[in-house]
Amino acid sequence: xxxxxxxxxxxxxxxxxxxxxxxxxxxxxxxxxxxxxxxxxxxxxxxxxxxxxxxxxxxxxxxxxxxxxxxxxxxxxxxxxxxxxxxxxxxxxxxxxxxxxxxxxxxxxxxxxxxxxxxxxxxxxxxxxxxxxxxxxxxxxxxxxxxxxxxxxxxxxxxxxxxxxxxxxxxxxxxxxxxxxxxxxxxxxxxxxxxxxxxxxxxxxxxxxxxxxxxxxxxxxxxxxxxxxxxxxxxxxxxxxxxxxxxxxxxxxxxxxxxxxxxxxxxxxxxxxxxxxxxxxxxxxxxxxxxxxxxxxxxxxxxxxxxxxxxxxxxxxxxxxxxxxxxxxxxxxxxxxxx
Amino acid sequence: xxxxxxxxxxxxxxxxxxxxxxxxxxxxxxxxxxxxxxxxxxxxxxxxxxxxxxxxxxxxxxxxxxxxxxxxxxxxxxxxxxxxxxxxxxxxxxxxxxxxxxxxxxxxxxxxxxxxxxxxxxxxxxxxxxxxxxxxxxxxxxxxxxxxxxxxxxxxxxxxxxxxxxxxxxxxxxxxxxxxxxxxxxxxxxxxxxxxxxxxxxxxxxxxxxxxxxxxxxxxxxxxxxxxxxxxxxxxxxxxxxxxxxxxxxxxxxxxxxxxxxxxxxxxxxxxxxxxxxxxxxxxxxxxxxxxxxxxxxxxxxxxxxxxxxxxxxxxxxxxxxxxxxxxxxxxxxxxxxx
Numbered sequence: 001x002x003x004x005x006x007x008x009x010x011x012x013x014x015x016x017x018x019x020x021x022x023x024x025x026x027x028x029x030x031x032x033x034x035x036x037x038x039x040x041x042x043x044x045x046x047x048x049x050x051x052x053x054x055x056x057x058x059x060x061x062x063x064x065x066x067x068x069x070x071x072x073x074x075x076x077x078x079x080x081x082x083x084x085x086x087x088x089x090x091x092x093x094x095x096x097x098x099x100x101x102x103x104x105x106x107x108x109x110x111x112x113x114x115x116x117x118x119x120x121x122x123x124x125x126x127x128x129x130x131x132x133x134x135x136x137x138x139x140x141x142x143x144x145x146x147x148x149x150x151x152x153x154x155x156x157x158x159x160x161x162x163x164x165x166x167x168x169x170x171x172x173x174x175x176x177x178x179x180x181x182x183x184x185x186x187x188x189x190x191x192x193x194x195x196x197x198x199x200x201x202x203x204x205x206x207x208x209x210x211x212x213x214x215x216x217x218x219x220x221x222x223x224x225x226x227x228x229x230x231x232x233x234x235x236x237x238x239x240x241x242x243x244x245x246x247x248x249x250x251x252x253x254x255x256x257x258x259x260x261x262x263x264x265x266x267x268x269x270x271x272x273x274x275x276x277x278x279x280x281x282x283x284x285x286x287x288x289x290x291x292x293x294x295x296x297x298x299x300x301x302x303x304x305x306x307x308x309x310x311x312x313x314x315x316x317x318x319x320x321x322x323x324x325x326x327x328x329x330x331x332x333x334x335x336x337x338x339x
Numbered sequence: 340x341x342x343x344x345x346x347x348x349x350x351x352x353x354x355x356x357x358x359x360x361x362x363x364x365x366x367x368x369x370x371x372x373x374x375x376x377x378x379x380x381x382x383x384x385x386x387x388x389x390x391x392x393x394x395x396x397x398x399x400x401x402x403x404x405x406x407x408x409x410x411x412x413x414x415x416x417x418x419x420x421x422x423x424x425x426x427x428x429x430x431x432x433x434x435x436x437x438x439x440x441x442x443x444x445x446x447x448x449x450x451x452x453x454x455x456x457x458x459x460x461x462x463x464x465x466x467x468x469x470x471x472x473x474x475x476x477x478x479x480x481x482x483x484x485x486x487x488x489x490x491x492x493x494x495x496x497x498x499x500x501x502x503x504x505x506x507x508x509x510x511x512x513x514x515x516x517x518x519x520x521x522x523x524x525x526x527x528x529x530x531x532x533x534x535x536x537x538x539x540x541x542x543x544x545x546x547x548x549x550x551x552x553x554x555x556x557x558x559x560x561x562x563x564x565x566x567x568x569x570x571x572x573x574x575x576x577x578x579x580x581x582x583x584x585x586x587x588x589x590x591x592x593x594x595x596x597x598x599x600x601x602x603x604x605x606x607x608x609x610x611x612x613x614x615x616x617x618x619x620x621x622x623x624x625x626x627x628x629x630x631x632x633x634x635x636x637x638x639x640x641x642x643x644x645x646x647x648x649x650x651x652x653x654x655x656x657x658x659x660x661x662x663x664x665x666x667x668x669x670x671x672x673x674x675x676x677x678x
Binding site for chain 2: 006007008017018019020022023025041042043044045046047048049051052062071099100101115116117120121123124125126128129130131132134135136139140153155156157160161164165178179181182185189190231232235236238239240241242243244245246247250253261262263265266267269270271272273274275276277278279280281282283284285288289292293295296297300301305306307308309311315316318319320321322323325326327328330331332333334335336337338
């Protein structure tokens with residue numbers, strides 16, 4: 001057993017795409033183990049796109065990594081020393097190990113991996129990425145047999161799981177991936193019905209044409225992993241009442257497309273703040289109109305709910321009133337009263 | 340009773356903001372009434388922002404108005420001739436009359452207005468706008484006492500109703516409106532807790548500062564009526580798990596801010612297609628992880644769900660593997676295995 005611990009640190013904050021100089025490699029003594037904790041020799045740890053966000057100074061949904069801190073990661077390893085009830089030397093455990101040879105884990109934050117499956121699966125297909133796919137698809141994708149799902153980064157661990165779960169639920173699954181190899185992988189290994197190579201298309205509109213061919217019935221679920229060109233290509237293909245779970249915006253992690261493009265700011269905020277954004281058209285809900293009248297008309301009659309009308313007299317004056325309303329010239333509900 | 344009908348038509352499609360020449364005024368004989376229909380003398384009709392969208396050739400959620408067709412509108416009027424069961428001469432009815440002195444309504448599409456309230460309320464506070472506010476707030480806003488709601492076009496018929504319903508539900512309500520008069524109206528007549536005049540601020544960031552002062556606890560519900568500068572100002576103020584019902588994007592109805600700004604296309608599509616877009620972070624859902632393992636681990640063990648790993652050997656090679664992954668250099672789940 002080595003008495004030294006090696007770790008990768010954040011040496012400085014990257015500008016745009018990270019470069020090797022942004023990382024440091026440090027060696028030091030093994031950490032102390034307190035009651036309720038265990039020392040683990042890491043066997044394998046995970047690299048995930050979300051880690052790019054942690055390298056920025058800005059707080060996202062999680063605290064930023066500080067300069068000099070170990071890069072964050074989930075990992076799996078074997079217990080060397082345990083001062084935690086329920087964990088013994090030799091146990092395989094998963095937890096937030098960081099990019100490091102050793103880690104001290106609290107018992108409350110460690111999970112014993114004793115189901116017979118390879119420990120590495122605890123980081124991918126059965127770890128955070130697989131769980132993300134399973135949760136987001138049922139909760140926010142709400143798949144129905146016969147629908148069409150599009151997903152980019154389709155051969156990544158989230159994409160591969162979303163595709164397989166959706167296919168099993170009876171959906172047509174369409175992968176977007178970078179390069180012919182990944183497209184073949186998507187179709188052959190992960191069972192996607194079609195795969196579109198985004199590198200073969202320079203702009204959103206040509207990518208959109210290729211996607212439209214792969215989605216003859218439109219798109220019901222767009223699982224958002226990337227943002228950028230794919231988002232722009234897919235949105236016009238969405239069917240009414242479609243769903244867009246936003247899981248990542250990797251195209252925008254290292255910077256945005258320019259000051260004039262406000263979409264990255266809005267879209268990334270929707271992810272990090274976990275917003276629910278719903279377009280709705282009242283004509284879809286018209287069946288509830290009598291319930292509304294029953295509840296609200298008495299409140300209008302009593303004055304509990306007040307209103308204001310902005311009345312224009314004469315049909316011939318309607319265009320002018322309409323033009324004025326569009327620029328905010330009205331005060332209250334705009335109406336035209338006929339002579 | 341006049342034997343002539345007057346109507347306002349779409350003379351040509353507007354470019355940007357409509358001008359009077361885009362409309363025509365036509366007079367002709369009264370229309371015929373078939374079985375199941377009634378002829379109505381219109382007393383008052385409604386002007387609403389959504390009508391701007393109908394003037395474009397592009398299909399939105401409703402068919403475009405054709406050149407020469409009567410401009411669409413809901414209206415209220417008195418029955419002159421009825422060939423419809425349940426409706427008699429002299430009844431007051433509401434329906435889709437258009438911008439016109441007379442209309443033929445089908446019984447199935449007409450509603451008798453006999454509740455004693457002024458007929459004009461059928462078009463505003465108790466009509467489509469009020470019903471929109473009532474439905475969208477409960478279904479997509481999901482207000483909770485103590486939260487903060489922001490709404491633009493706050494003195495319009497939708498805004499005024501949303502504000503009053505939210506206030507009654509115990510929320511802090513913050514109006515955005517154009518000009519000091521409308522801000523005073525929002526506070527004094529409709530009971531908003533605060534009102535911000537968007538015309539007093541040139542850009543989104545100065546408007547945001549004013550809104551931040553009016554919303555000391557952040558924003559939980561942003562009711563979207565306008566898009567544009569207000570949207571850009573509000574999004575960074577949203578609290579986690581906030582809700583954004585998209586009801587309109589009037590700032591973008593007459594055109595967008597330039598080719599480089601993709602936000603209007605995406606945001607308007609979310610409205611017209613009634614999309615549900617949800618940002619989510621898996622760490623909020625971690626309580627379900629064991630359920631996931633119970634369901635999915637056996638499928639991984641059996642091979643029903645397949646996976647692929649992209650393993651880099653050696654801690655010191657983690658930065659390079661991470662950089663490569665961010666540009667799509669990996670195939671499958673990216674992992675680092677320690678020696």
